[in-house]
Amino acid sequence: xxxxxxxxxxxxxxxxxxxxxxxxxxxxxxxxxxxxxxxxxxxxxxxxxxxxxxxxxxxxxxxxxxxxxxxxxxxxxxxxxxxxxxxxxxxxxxxxxxxxxxxxxxxxxxxxxxxxxxxxxxxxxxxxxxxxxxxxxxxxxxxxxxxxxxxxxxxxxxxxxxxxxxxxxxxxxxxxxxxxxxxxxxxxxxxxxxxxxxxxxxxxxxxxxxxxxxxxxxxxxxxxxxxxxxxxxxxxxxxxxxxxxxxxxxxxxxxxxxxxxxxxxxxxxxxxxxxxxxxxxxxxxxxxxxxxxxxxxxxxxxxxxxxxxxxxxxxxxxxxxxxxxxxxxxxxxxxxxxxxxxxxxxxxxxxxxxxxxxxxxxxxxxxxxxxxxxxxxxxxxxxxxxxxxxxxxxxxxxxxxxxxxxxxxxxxxxxxxxxxxxxxxxxxxxxxxxxxxxxxxxxxxxxxxxxxxxxxxxxxxxxxxxxxxxxxxxxxxxxxxx
Ligand code: 5AD
Ligand code: SF4
Numbered sequence: 001x002x003x004x005x006x007x008x009x010x011x012x013x014x015x016x017x018x019x020x021x022x023x024x025x026x027x028x029x030x031x032x033x034x035x036x037x038x039x040x041x042x043x044x045x046x047x048x049x050x051x052x053x054x055x056x057x058x059x060x061x062x063x064x065x066x067x068x069x070x071x072x073x074x075x076x077x078x079x080x081x082x083x084x085x086x087x088x089x090x091x092x093x094x095x096x097x098x099x100x101x102x103x104x105x106x107x108x109x110x111x112x113x114x115x116x117x118x119x120x121x122x123x124x125x126x127x128x129x130x131x132x133x134x135x136x137x138x139x140x141x142x143x144x145x146x147x148x149x150x151x152x153x154x155x156x157x158x159x160x161x162x163x164x165x166x167x168x169x170x171x172x173x174x175x176x177x178x179x180x181x182x183x184x185x186x187x188x189x190x191x192x193x194x195x196x197x198x199x200x201x202x203x204x205x206x207x208x209x210x211x212x213x214x215x216x217x218x219x220x221x222x223x224x225x226x227x228x229x230x231x232x233x234x235x236x237x238x239x240x241x242x243x244x245x246x247x248x249x250x251x252x253x254x255x256x257x258x259x260x261x262x263x264x265x266x267x268x269x270x271x272x273x274x275x276x277x278x279x280x281x282x283x284x285x286x287x288x289x290x291x292x293x294x295x296x297x298x299x300x301x302x303x304x305x306x307x308x309x310x311x312x313x314x315x316x317x318x319x320x321x322x323x324x325x326x327x328x329x330x331x332x333x334x335x336x337x338x339x340x341x342x343x344x345x346x347x348x349x350x351x352x353x354x355x356x357x358x359x360x361x362x363x364x365x366x367x368x369x370x371x372x373x374x375x376x377x378x379x380x381x382x383x384x385x386x387x388x389x390x391x392x393x394x395x396x397x398x399x400x401x402x403x404x405x406x407x408x409x410x411x412x413x414x415x416x417x418x419x420x421x422x423x424x425x426x427x428x429x430x431x432x433x434x435x436x437x438x439x440x441x442x443x444x445x446x447x448x449x450x451x452x453x454x455x456x457x458x459x460x461x462x463x464x465x466x467x468x469x470x471x472x473x474x475x476x477x478x479x480x481x482x
Contacts, residue, residue: 021153021180028156029072029184035163036074043117048083049075054100055091057279058214058243059124061194062152063089066123068184069155077186082111085119090126092209094381098126109142119162121145123152127172128213131384137170148172149214153180175200175215181224191430191462192275193237197225197263198244203282205309206320207352209383210245219244219251222258226266233272238464239430240267242278248285261289268299274464275430275447276300280307284322286331295338301447304335307347308375311366312359315352319388325366332370343373343448350407351380351400353391360403367410373418373448374475375411379404416474419450423472426482427452431460452477 018024040047049070053063066087067077075085086108091097101122112118120143126132127148136143145158150173162169179199187193198219201211229240242263244250251258260278267276276299283306294300306328310316313324335342348363367375379400382389429444435453436443442456444467453476454467467479 021178022182025069025153025156025180025183028160029069032073032156032159039117040074047075047085047117048078048080049085049087050078050081050083051087051089052081052104053089054097055089055093055125057194057241058196058245059089059091060188061196061243062124062149063087064185064187064194065183066152066155067186071186072184073156073159081108082115084115084117085121086111087121087123090122090124092124092126092129092132092213092383094378095383096381098132101126105140105143109140112142119144119159121147121155121158123147123149123155125149125209125213129209129385133170133172137168141168143168146170146172150174150176153183177218179218179220179224181228187237189432189462190236192239192241192432193232194241194243195225195228195232196220196244197242197247198250201245202249203246204320204387206318206387207349207380207383209386212385214245217246217249217253219254221254222251222263222266225263226270229267229270229273233270236462238273238462239275239277240273242267242276244278245280246282246285247278248281248287248290259287259289261287261293264290264293264297264300268297274299277303277449279305281305282307283328283331288334291334291338301449302339302342303345303447303449304342305345305347306331306335308363308366308370309347309349310352310355310359311363312355313362315355315359318354318391319352325362328366329369341448343450344370345374345376345449346370346372347376347378348407348411349378349380350404351395353380353388353395354393355380355395355403360407364407364410367407367414371414371418372411373450374415377404377407377411419472419474419477422446422448422450422469422477424469426466426468427479428464429467429479430464431456431462433461434458450476452479454479454481456481 017027036047051063051067053059070085088101090101108120122143127146133146136146144162147158151171158169158171198217200215200217202217204211247260250260250263308328309319309321311325427446429446429452431442431444433443435441440455441453442460444452452467452469466482468482469477469479471478
């Protein structure tokens with residue numbers, strides 16, 4: 001490893017560190033804080049950090065935790081990747097997520113040549129794949145720290161090890177049963193926050209890498225979750241998004257089992273929290289109890305993300321999804337009868353091995369019947385290690401692209417039509433920030449997850465206000481505050 005300003009400045013202390021978490025990490029943070037403050041004085045400038053997040057809401061939340069640790073030890077955040085500390089929090093759910101990371105890394109290497117103080121860390125789902133780590137170790141020697149999804153709370157200790165050993169530090173665990181809490185978090189928004197309620201996934205959908213990289217399902221206790229949400233509320237948070245790969249199976253493996261619906265009722269009681277969202281649901285575990293609790297709730301947002309993946313019973317079976325097209329549509333009916341104003345979104349994969357034109361037509365049929373307000377559509381991506389990757393009937397690329405375009409056209413046509421159903425209505429809106437394109441406007445999010453732009457003062461950011469939806473633009477609205 002190159003010699004940098006960091007080297008040989010920390011005495012080995014690991015033996016004197018607390019053995020329990022989070023005290024151990026706090027001790028490392030205190031050491032590093034002193035260390036980086038001296039370095040900052042020596043350089044005559046503040047030290048900067050940049051956390052780059054790929055992938056899902058879980059990763060976004062993890063990144064807030066990583067930034068929290070870096071802030072605590074003295075870094076200030078910047079948007080530029082030309083920073084003193086850069087972390088890539090990676091995703092590996094589809095191949096192009098991996099390619100994006102390799103693409104960016106070359107740029108980082110060049111920054112590092114000009115800034116010998118720079119540290120580069122990679123973490124997240126992609127690091128859980130041994131072949132990725134091997135490639136990085138071989139071809140990207142300038143990386144300082146590689147860690148995975150099970151030990152991100154250890155960032156301070158890993159930075160310490162990097163400084164002390166002068167070697168690339170690689171620590172990727174296969175799985176863990178420990179959930180470490182109570183470390184600093186640097187929230188992106190003061191008024192809304194994700195809250196992890198569970199980690200990992202037990203479903204093993206045959207195309208999906210997540211159970212391999214995020215490990216087995218582990219639920220946090222309701223006490224810990226509520227305690228975190230109460231603290232967030234005291235800190236000004238109005239909206240929480242409960243996060244898990246399959247929130248509908250929350251709590252089943254706890255010593256004292258609690259259902260997701262019961263958890264929602266507890267969250268509903270937290271004063272100061274005005275909106276509750278959750279992500280992601282699995283149709284196979286969606287209970288009547290949940291629909292009931294949602295329908296009677298004043299705080300749970302009228303938005304349901306229910307991944308369909310495919311409309312073909314044959315493919316759903318091979319995908320290991322445990323529901324049929326009919327069952328899916330029945331759930332949609334139940335949600336809509338209980339909450340007529342609900343907005344429904346989904347995930348769909350095109351080109352899963354063995355998908356025929358008839359299978360694809362079944363998917364289009366569900367899209368037409370269910371009426372999704374929006375859909376995330378994905379081209380099937382072969383993930384090494386999953387059962388689908390070795391299926392011998394992979395679909396031709398040109399056929400898949402054609403189906404993908406056709407699907408997108410139907411999805412867009414339907415969501416465009418549906419968006420007009422809210423035109424002329426008055427909606428409660430959480431003001432999220434100034435409009436990206438027009439300074440005079442604010443952007444707010446409705447309970448149904450749709451956005452509206454309207455004239456207003458920036459002092460309203462973070463408040464819930466009432467907005468009249470003057471005009472639907474198909475995928476968003478223009479409105480006026482009332
Ligand atoms: N190929 C394409 N899409 C995938 N997803 C998960 N794995 C794959 C894959 N191998 C999609 C699913 C899931 C979403 C988060 O990503 O639709 O719901
Ligand atoms: Fe992947 Fe299926 Fe688990 Fe979702 S439920 S993370 S698609 S294995």
